[in-house]
Amino acid sequence: MKILIVYYSNSGNTKKAVELVKERLETLDHNVTVKNALTAKAEQVEETELLLIGTPVHGYILFGQKPTKEVREFLEQQLPEDLNDKPVIGFATYLFFPAGALNPVKREVESRNGKLLGLIAQRRTKKTELVDEMMKIIENQT
Numbered sequence: 001m002k003i004l005i006v007y008y009s010n011s012g013n014t015k016k017a018v019e020l021v022k023e024r025l026e027t028l029d030h031n032v033t034v035k036n037a038l039t040a041k042a043e044q045v046e047e048t049e050l051l052l053i054g055t056p057v058h059g060y061i062l063f064g065q066k067p068t069k070e071v072r073e074f075l076e077q078q079l080p081e082d083l084n085d086k087p088v089i090g091f092a093t094y095l096f097f098p099a100g101a102l103n104p105v106k107r108e109v110e111s112r113n114g115k116l117l118g119l120i121a122q123r124r125t126k127k128t129e130l131v132d133e134m135m136k137i138i139e140n141q142t
Helices: 013-027 042-046 069-077 103-111 127-141
Strands: 002-007 031-036 050-056 087-094 115-123
Touching: 002 013, 002 042, 002 069, 013 031, 013 050, 013 087, 013 127, 050 069, 050 127, 069 103, 087 103, 087 127, 103 115, 115 127
Parallel strands: 002 031, 002 050, 050 087, 087 115
Antiparallel strands: none
């Protein structure tokens, strides 16, 4: 399966999670491309069979948590207008509490006819658990 992982990482925790996901997927013979949210393009999304979108949780409980600005801009500017039922998984790493940080991912994917397979938020110290959750979802699709 051709898989695209689009992510942004502030401190390196989300990047490390992406590296673990990529490594695990490649051991299962998936073709995995990783793109920073700053450089990912709509054409790359269109060419893939599964899209993974990763972000750290940005913001504070009192001010509302959300994906990073870079991921929000990717969602608004580079996510194709029609995803044609393309499967998508959103994931986030966090320090304290993720609240609704992945709601913008859900909203954009569903409004563009994407097939949201799941939203996974995991404490940044539990990257292996995040990967395990993601793999269960992906294995159910293949």
